[in-house]
Amino acid sequence: LWSYSETPVGFSIRIKTILVNKASKLTESRIRDFNEKQERLKKKTEKLRKKFGEHDAAW
Numbered sequence: 001l002w003s004y005s006e007t008p009v010g011f012s013i014r015i016k017t018i019l020v021n022k023a024s025k026l027t028e029s030r031i032r033d034f035n036e037k038q039e040r041l042k043k044k045t046e047k048l049r050k051k052f053g054e055h056d057a058a059w
Contacts, residue, residue, distance in 0.1 A: 019038070
């Protein structure tokens with residue numbers, strides 16, 4: 001379980017670096033929209049992680 005939870009973290013850091021580089025070229029309003037999308041995506045990911053975590057625990 002630990003290795004599973006650690007892998008997405010390293011992956012998301014790499015993705016964030018790429019996205020931040022792209023975001024720096026955007027206007028502020030677009031960056032704001034972008035950040036909101038990222039927040040929603042993060043919340044979805046958390047929900048999925050909790051869902052699958054509970055699923056694993058059930059087994």
